Amino acid sequence: xxxxxxxxxxxxxxxxxxxxxxxxxxxxxxxxxxxxxxxxxxxxxxxxxxxxxxxxxxxxxxxxxxxxxxxxxxxxxxxxxxxxxxxxxxxxxxxxxxxxxxxxxxxxxxxxxxxxxxxxxxxxxxxxxxxxxxxxxxxxxxxxxxxxxxxxxxxxxxxxxxxxxxxxxxxxxxxxxxxxxxxxxxxxxxxxxxxxxxxxxxxxxxxxxxxxxxxxxxxxxxxxxxxxxxxxxxxxxxxxxxxxxxxxxxxxxxxxxxxxxxxxxxxxxxxxxxxxxxxxxxxxxxxxxxxxxxxxxxxxxxxxxxxxxxxxxxxxxxxxxxxxxxxxxxxxxxxxxxxxxxxxxxxxxxxxxxxxxxxxxxxxxxxxxxxxxxxxxxxxxxxxxxxxxxxxxxxxxxxxxxxxxxxxxxxxxxxxxxxxxxxxxxxxxxxxxxxxxxxxxxxxxxxxxxxxxxxxxxxxxxxxxxxxxxxxxxxxxxxxxxxxxxxxxxxxxxxxxxxxxxxxxxxxxxxxxxxxxxxxxxxxxxxxxxxxxxxxxxxxxxxxxxxxxxxxxxxxxxxxxxxxxxxxxxxxxxxxxxxxxxxxxxxxxxxxxxxxxxxxxxxxxxxxxxxxxxxxxxxxxxxxxxxxxxxxxxxxxxxxxxxxxxxxxxxxxxxxxxxxxxxxxxxxxxxxxxxxxxxxxxxxxxxxxxxxxxxxxxxxxxxxxxxxxxxxxxxxxxxxxxxxxxxxxxxxxxx
Numbered sequence: 001x002x003x004x005x006x007x008x009x010x011x012x013x014x015x016x017x018x019x020x021x022x023x024x025x026x027x028x029x030x031x032x033x034x035x036x037x038x039x040x041x042x043x044x045x046x047x048x049x050x051x052x053x054x055x056x057x058x059x060x061x062x063x064x065x066x067x068x069x070x071x072x073x074x075x076x077x078x079x080x081x082x083x084x085x086x087x088x089x090x091x092x093x094x095x096x097x098x099x100x101x102x103x104x105x106x107x108x109x110x111x112x113x114x115x116x117x118x119x120x121x122x123x124x125x126x127x128x129x130x131x132x133x134x135x136x137x138x139x140x141x142x143x144x145x146x147x148x149x150x151x152x153x154x155x156x157x158x159x160x161x162x163x164x165x166x167x168x169x170x171x172x173x174x175x176x177x178x179x180x181x182x183x184x185x186x187x188x189x190x191x192x193x194x195x196x197x198x199x200x201x202x203x204x205x206x207x208x209x210x211x212x213x214x215x216x217x218x219x220x221x222x223x224x225x226x227x228x229x230x231x232x233x234x235x236x237x238x239x240x241x242x243x244x245x246x247x248x249x250x251x252x253x254x255x256x257x258x259x260x261x262x263x264x265x266x267x268x269x270x271x272x273x274x275x276x277x278x279x280x281x282x283x284x285x286x287x288x289x290x291x292x293x294x295x296x297x298x299x300x301x302x303x304x305x306x307x308x309x310x311x312x313x314x315x316x317x318x319x320x321x322x323x324x325x326x327x328x329x330x331x332x333x334x335x336x337x338x339x340x341x342x343x344x345x346x347x348x349x350x351x352x353x354x355x356x357x358x359x360x361x362x363x364x365x366x367x368x369x370x371x372x373x374x375x376x377x378x379x380x381x382x383x384x385x386x387x388x389x390x391x392x393x394x395x396x397x398x399x400x401x402x403x404x405x406x407x408x409x410x411x412x413x414x415x416x417x418x419x420x421x422x423x424x425x426x427x428x429x430x431x432x433x434x435x436x437x438x439x440x441x442x443x444x445x446x447x448x449x450x451x452x453x454x455x456x457x458x459x460x461x462x463x464x465x466x467x468x469x470x471x472x473x474x475x476x477x478x479x480x481x482x483x484x485x486x487x488x489x490x491x492x493x494x495x496x497x498x499x500x501x502x503x504x505x506x507x508x509x510x511x512x513x514x515x516x517x518x519x520x521x522x523x524x525x526x527x528x529x530x531x532x533x534x535x536x537x538x539x540x541x542x543x544x545x546x547x548x549x550x551x552x553x554x555x556x557x558x559x560x561x562x563x564x565x566x567x568x569x570x571x572x573x574x575x576x577x578x579x580x581x582x583x584x585x586x587x588x589x590x591x592x593x594x595x596x597x598x599x600x601x602x603x604x605x606x607x608x609x610x611x612x613x614x615x616x617x618x619x620x621x622x623x624x625x626x627x628x629x630x631x632x633x634x635x636x637x638x639x640x641x642x643x644x645x646x647x648x649x650x651x652x653x654x655x656x657x658x659x660x661x662x663x664x665x666x667x668x669x670x671x672x673x674x675x676x677x678x679x680x681x682x683x684x685x686x687x688x689x690x691x692x693x694x695x696x697x698x699x700x701x702x703x704x705x706x707x708x709x710x711x712x713x714x715x716x717x718x719x720x721x722x723x724x725x726x727x728x729x730x731x732x733x734x735x
Contacts, residue, residue: 024308026277028069031307032097034090035076036114038135042268047113050735052439055112055259056193064107072638082112084134084168086171091176095183102263103185105307111260113137114253115167130196130249131167144660174237181240187309188241189280193260195252195735198297210271229621237631242280242299243606248614253735254293261290262735277305279312281607286685295613299536302607303662317441317663318370321410322349324391325664346394346404350382353388355691357661358518360385363414364392370409377404379413387656387691405605415439418447420454420506428459430489432579437503439512440666446508455511456504464585466492466500468507474697475594480647484595485670492727498555503597510597510604513664514649515696520691523581523654530580533561533589533652533696538572538627538634549574549627549634564637564698566644566649572634574601574626577652583690584615585654588661591698595640596668602650603632604662613658639700646700655691686729 021508037057041047057078065072077090091108094100113133166629181188210472246262247253254261265287278286279342283306284297303311325347348366352358364673380392392410422432438446457469459482468483475481487499523531537552558573566573579585589602603625605616617623626634639646655660 012511023277024305024310025275026067026273026306027275028064028067028099028105028307030062031064031069031073031107032094032100033061033064033069033109035074035111036082036087036090036108036110037076038082038133039132040079041113041137043133045133047133047137050112050255052255052257052259052262053111056263059259059267060109060263062513063270074684076180077433080135082134083136087132087134087168087625088176091173091180100184103309106180106184106188107191109191109193109309111263114192114196116196117171121483125380125476129169129171129711131169131341132173132192132194133167137167144368151644159308161226161728171629174240177240178237180312187307189244189307190241191244191246191263191266192261193246193253193390193735194342195247196249197243197247198255198545202719204380207588218589221430237633238298238300238358239633241630242301242304243513244280244284246294246610248296248608251293253300254290255735256627262295263291265290266295276684277308279303279305280722282312284607285609287609289609294608294610296606296608296614298606300601316373317412317443319352319410319412321349321350321366321392321408322402322454323347323406323408324349337659341703346378347383348392348408348410350390350392350410351388352384353389353390355655355657355723357513358382358412359416361414362390362412364410366394366412367390367409367411367678368405370407374409376411376543380410381672383417386691390717410429412441412443413437414445415441415443415512418445419456420447420449421504421507422450422454424460425447425490427458427466427513429491430458430466430497430500437517438501439509440505442503444505444508444569446448446504456507461486464488464496466649470594472594474649478645480594480643484646486644487670502554502669506666507595509666510592510599513594513599514651515592516653518691521692524693524694529573531585531654532576532578532580533559533650533694534576534578535564536574536576537567538574551627559696562694562696564696566637566698568701570636572626572636574624574628574634575650577623577625577654579617579619579621579623582619583656585617585620585656586658587616588653588659588664590651590653590661590664591635592651592695593668594647594649595643596670598668599664599666601662601665602635607660608658611658637698637700639702643680644702648698648700651693652696653691653693656689657691659691 035057036055039051039053040049044060055326057076061074061076077086094106100106105382108327115131115132115133115137117129119520121616137641138553147220175191177188219470221335244266247552256264258264259304266283268288269283269286279295280299284295287295299554301311305312323346325345350358350364351370360382363384364380365372366378367374378397380393382390382396383393384391419438421434427553434446434448438444455471457471459467461467466484466489469481470483487496488723489496489500510608523529535558536556537553537558538549539552541548541550551574552571558566573590576585577589586605588604591600593600603616603623605613605615624630625632637648
């Protein structure tokens, strides 16, 4: 039997994790800025002049001063002053500048030429290096860029510590930004208006010391390794800064006489803000469209407000929709007043679909503006849904005679299937407070059931405590049946009841997203799999004289039969996603912790307007997470103290078009913190190209494991040979 009870009693106040953050003002009074612009290059560089760069530098500096950024904290380096060593030194000086406080906003701006070198080895493995071109950039007469290590008195150290005229590579710049972030905090904004800039700050994350994190864990406690890894990588890679890149990693930047197209569009948006603030990704999304140039927002902190340490959390997930049909007319006609008996003829088109979790059961309210506190135009249901598109049809109008605009905003009021729970008789008073719609966006229908197996069962214990029983087949296989924490609940205290509702709400989000799978598996099918997730133990080591995390044993894949059996002694772990298709893929990797219902993001791509985001993996390519050049930190797992076994799930999403999976992330609902964030980005659409997902159980044991298999078959573990030191470099340049 299923019941859906709505109480007439006064409900508890809205949960803390559902509140939106207060928007901080756009405050640049403590900003430190380094502005680098190169408009003329010497003949030896083979690079043409960029007359618009001077306008870029002047307009960026003028904007900062207009926003009250102190002039003595704006440093400018231009043209012949901007040699590789001068740029390198100016960046290093930021780490030692005593006038820059911890978490003061730091802006690093570059306008000039960018370059790309394709690196090919005997194993036919192709990769690329992106670089900034300083004033003294040079290339060989045969058109091949100079190799790293070419002696020059006026060159910045290369990745291996030697001199280089190949420009300031992505790896070198990433190392410098890591150093700045460790010294000054990660309130760092990097803006690049040059070619190939979407990949401009990525590189293998180097470590400051050679202290082995595994030895720390062995000598102290299991928790020590996770703490050590968090400390080591807290200000590294994608966590060290936010990058606003003028173009994708394979794109040139457009140059105009009055400045770079990206810088001009960026500053045009910034000028409209005054003291109002928006997030980095909203800044990119609000820029005017640039012809064949797609600015990128890259970094873990892209949902932060500009030049701030504060992130944005929205109460509703809003999507821009376009009028497709109004009455008997199509969207090309002017909006009509629709009589109530013809309201089903109103159709809005939404450019997201099943890849975003939309189902035929989903419902939406549509608003004329982004203000969801105003009365909606009406309730809409899903009529047609593909992987990346949805048609919404009006079913209930707020008032008669409404004018339906060409562009509106849809907020999902019902996600899909009900989230079922069971509440015992001794806790029946809680039912009166179970709202019909819960979850971080209040769009998951929660029902109490009897006679069927629910996702979550509440259990009354002694001393007014409530326990939570998880009904998951994989968890039960490993004898994990309950969440790791309890909450107090008293019949006369609505505040404690609210804590129970918070956990139910978090569980609704948790299991809804964990169970997101397409109808047909395109990449993880049992008959033919062509995308593989692997996991490796990592250790510290030197690669090209840089101390980094690397494979401990590349032949041992810890994922066996789609289950990750963690080592009994915690080790740093890294992941590899291999793509054996001819598709470029977008990847999101998350960890669902059954113990406390938290969801952590292990990897996501950047963002861009209209979804023109650089793919995570090219055709027949690989992506490494926790080591290599992705910039994302390694992970470790261990059971909680007092629990012999813990179970979680790695959830890997792959898609042929960019999908925003960042909203899935949530802190534990036991902690009462904001559990997610939402953007308004939407992808460019081909309605039904594939997406897929797979869940990999992560089993963490206190006792030593009895055996460890090597993982996938030998065929699955074929590796392409990484680039050797005998490389050929193919050079391409533009702005």
